[in-house]
Amino acid sequence: MGRQQLLSAAVALFAxxxxxxxxxxxxxxxxxxxxxxxxxxxxxxxxxTGATAAVVLSLILVxxxxxxxxxxxxxxxxxxxxxxxxxxxxxxxxxxxxAEYLVTGGTSFIASHVVKAxxxxxxxxxxxxRDSSGTLFSHKxxxxxxxSFDLLVLKWPSPFPCGSFLSFRKDEEKVSFxxxxxxxxxxxxxxxxxxxxxxxxxxxxxxxxxxxHIASRxxxxxxxxxxxxxxxxxxxxxxxxxxxxxxxxNTVKRxxxxxxxxxVRYRFDxxxxxxxxxxxxxxxxxxxxxKIWYGYVKTLWEKEAWKIxxxxxxxxxxxxxxxxxxxxxxxxxxxxxxxxLSIVKGVRGExxxxxxxxxxxxxxxxAQILAMEEPKASGRIICSSSSVAHxxxxxxxxxxxxxxxxxxxxxxxxxxRDMPHSLDTRKIRDLGFASFKSLAEMFDDCIKCFQDKxxx
Ligand SMILES: NC(=O)c1ccc[n+]([C@@H]2O[C@H](COP(=O)([O-])OP(=O)(O)OC[C@H]3O[C@@H](n4cnc5c(N)ncnc54)[C@H](OP(=O)(O)O)[C@@H]3O)[C@@H](O)[C@H]2O)c1
Numbered sequence: 001m002g003r004q005q006l007l008s009a010a011v012a013l014f015a016x017x018x019x020x021x022x023x024x025x026x027x028x029x030x031x032x033x034x035x036x037x038x039x040x041x042x043x044x045x046x047x048x049t050g051a052t053a054a055v056v057l058s059l060i061l062v063x064x065x066x067x068x069x070x071x072x073x074x075x076x077x078x079x080x081x082x083x084x085x086x087x088x089x090x091x092x093x094x095x096x097x098x099a100e101y102l103v104t105g106g107t108s109f110i111a112s113h114v115v116k117a118x119x120x121x122x123x124x125x126x127x128x129x130r131d132s133s134g135t136l137f138s139h140k141x142x143x144x145x146x147x148s149f150d151l152l153v154l155k156w157p158s159p160f161p162c163g164s165f166l167s168f169r170k171d172e173e174k175v176s177f178x179x180x181x182x183x184x185x186x187x188x189x190x191x192x193x194x195x196x197x198x199x200x201x202x203x204x205x206x207x208x209x210x211x212x213h214i215a216s217r218x219x220x221x222x223x224x225x226x227x228x229x230x231x232x233x234x235x236x237x238x239x240x241x242x243x244x245x246x247x248x249x250n251t252v253k254r255x256x257x258x259x260x261x262x263x264v265r266y267r268f269d270x271x272x273x274x275x276x277x278x279x280x281x282x283x284x285x286x287x288x289x290x291k292i293w294y295g296y297v298k299t300l301w302e303k304e305a306w307k308i309x310x311x312x313x314x315x316x317x318x319x320x321x322x323x324x325x326x327x328x329x330x331x332x333x334x335x336x337x338x339x340x341l342s343i344v345k346g347v348r349g350e351x352x353x354x355x356x357x358x359x360x361x362x363x364x365x366x367a368q369i370l371a372m373e374e375p376k377a378s379g380r381i382i383c384s385s386s387s388v389a390h391x392x393x394x395x396x397x398x399x400x401x402x403x404x405x406x407x408x409x410x411x412x413x414x415x416x417r418d419m420p421h422s423l424d425t426r427k428i429r430d431l432g433f434a435s436f437k438s439l440a441e442m443f444d445d446c447i448k449c450f451q452d453k454x455x456x
Contacts, residue, residue, distance in 0.1 A: 100124040101372070102208045104201070104241065105215025106190060107174055109337060110258060110321075110364055112329040114212055117365045119183035128193035128204050128215065129175055177330055195237025201244040205252065210372050213241055213257045234301045239308055246312045254315045256371045258364075259302040261322040261357055261384060262295035265421055275424035278320070278380040290416025302380075317371040321364045322357030322384035322423065325442040327449035337446055341455060343391065344398065344447070346406035351391040353411050355418040357384035358394075360437035360445070367428060374431055384423045385436035394443065402447060405456065 101118055105111045106127030118125045175190055191204035195215060205211060217234050238257070245252045266282035267273070273280065281303070287296035302318060309316035328337050342348045367383040395407050425436070450456040 098122045098124065099209040100126065100207070101210050101212060102126045102128070102201075102204050103212040103214060104128050104193070104195075104204075106178055107330060108214060108216075109328060109330070109333070109335050110324060110361065110368075111212070111214040112178065113326075113361050113365045114214065114368050115178060115188070116181050116329060117369060119181050119187055121369075122183070122187075124187040124189075126189045126191060126204050126208060127178065128191050128201065130192065130194045174330075181329075195234070195240060198240050199244070201241045202247060205241070205244040205248045207248060207251050209251060210253055211241070211245055211255045212368055212372065213238065213255060216258075234297055235304045238301060238305050242305070242308045242312060242314060245314055249312075249314070252314075254317060254372055255309070256368055257302070257305055257316060257318045258368070259305075259318050259320045259380070260294075260298045261320055261382065261423060262292070263299040263302045264320060264382065264423070265356070265419075266290075266292055266295040266299075266416070270419045270421040274420075275422040276382075277424040278382055278427055286416065290414070292416055317377050318380045319364070319367050319371050320380055320382045320384075321367070322359050324359050324361055324364050326361030326445045328446075328453075331453065333450075333455065337450075340443075340446060341450060343395065343408050344402075344405045344450075344456065346408050348408055350410040350412045351395060351408035353391075353414050353418050355388060355390040355420065357388050357423045358439055358442060359384045360442040363433075363436050367433065370428070370431055370433060377431055381428050381431070382423050382425055383428055384425060385439065385442070386422075386425070387439045388420070388422055389439065390418060394439070397439065398443060398447070401444070 098121070101123055103111050103114050103118070103125060104127070106115050107129050111127065115125050115127050178184060178188065178190065181188070193200040193204050195217065215237075217237065242255065245255055263282050264276050264278075264280050266286050267276075267280065268283060268286055270276060282295050282299040284296060284299060287293070287299065305316060305318070308314070324336050325340060326337075328334075333341050339352075343351050363385070364383055367381065371377045371381055392411060398405075399407055425433075447456065
């Protein structure tokens with residue numbers, strides 16, 4: 001065989017290999033465009049290799065005078081064009097898949113809205129509830145099993161990586177509103193987890209892209225001053241959760257934790273140093289002096305979360321909402337809406353001697369999602385409308401609009417919670433947060449919701 005023939009044979013062989021590579025790359029690219037699992041990681045390498053091979057071979061073939069071969073080889077670039085489909089004009093890759101997030105404490109006022117917003121955006125959502133009947137799997141599964149077993153609770157090891165498979169009935173009412181959310185039947189999973197139980201969140205956290213930690217033993221309408229219990233479940237509970245996140249650190253890109261402006265605003269110098277920003281922390285001595293245990297626990301708890309994140313090198317972002325108000329999704333109000341309901345109905349005996357920031361639930365949800373999805377988000381982020389008001393002012397505003405309700409008329413005598421102050425929201429606005437809803441909007445939305453649910 002002459003030198004020229006050998007060269008032609010080698011070129012033909014290379015052309016064949018190039019074509020095959022380009023074709024394989026194209027097939028993977030096609031699977032990638034269709035969002036098939038696993039294709040995404042392989043296709044860029046295969047397509048790039050295939051396309052490069054096709055181009056190089058074409059050049060060789062043109063140089064050796066084999067124009068038809070060059071055309072054939074260039075045709076190997078066709079699959080490469082398919083690969084370009086998932087890219088937009090700016091060259092940026094569009095999301096391959098919607099994320100899967102865990103939201104802890106799904107039945108709570110704030111978390112239920114976060115679950116709803118994430119489902120509305122098209123994400124898959126796992127959420128946790130405390131329920132002694134056990135882990136709740138997807139609605140489809142639980143529905144199928146509960147039809148057959150009704151009140152029975154079944155548990156056995158799951159063939160799936162994310163845990164046990166169980167039917168449920170117990171506490172169904174508490175979670176049933178979550179199943180009614182749009183997209184819930186297809187993309188929501190509910191797990192059992194308790195902050196006081198070590199390892200309880202492992203299963204729910206396993207494989208998710210991010211965690212919204214909202215569940216908390218310490219709720220806003222706190223009347224329990226048992227500091228030890230609160231500290232135990234909230235601080236060690238957060239450690240438990242973050243241990244689970246550490247185990248799934250390959251997938252969990254960020255943890256967004258919901259703190260509270262009570263970890264910022266309770267200081268002897270609050271008025272003087274206002275507007276208070278993310279660098280300010282509540283003073284534990286101030287909290288102790290005025291028995292503000294909610295602020296005390298929230299401050300210690302948030303500091304502990306930062307310490308753990310630092311130790312474990314976890315990506316933590318903390319959202320710091322003020323008193324949050326707006327419509328509720330659950331059948332019955334909890335936390336801050338419950339405080340409002342009791343004040344409007346006049347069943348507490350007095351209204352709190354409290355002056356603070358207020359924020360609409362929609363803004364808290366938007367802030368949480370921004371904190372999770374905005375790459376530039378970091379550290380603490382205050383989330384509050386510009387209005388800082390005393391309950392007496394809120395009641396006056398509501399009485400003028402809704403005079404039919406009795407309202408509390410007497411102010412409480414507790415001290416230390418009515419300090420004039422303001423909150424600096426420049427950080428969240430610099431991250432692209434448009435604007436906060438007004439006091440009137442948040443209270444109107446809440447009152448209307450109470451009326452619709454016949455709570456008022
Ligand atoms: N609402 C506000 O105005 C406001 C403002 C600023 C910050 N925050 C903070 O936001 C978070 C949520 O507040 P929220 O008002 O939505 O609370 P919420 O409605 O009172 O709900 C509290 C949630 O925590 C869960 N939980 C309690 N103990 C638990 C435990 N040991 N293990 C697992 N879960 C447990 C409850 O689960 P179960 O359903 O199983 O009981 C419930 O889902 C809290 O950290 C709160 O401090 C709230």
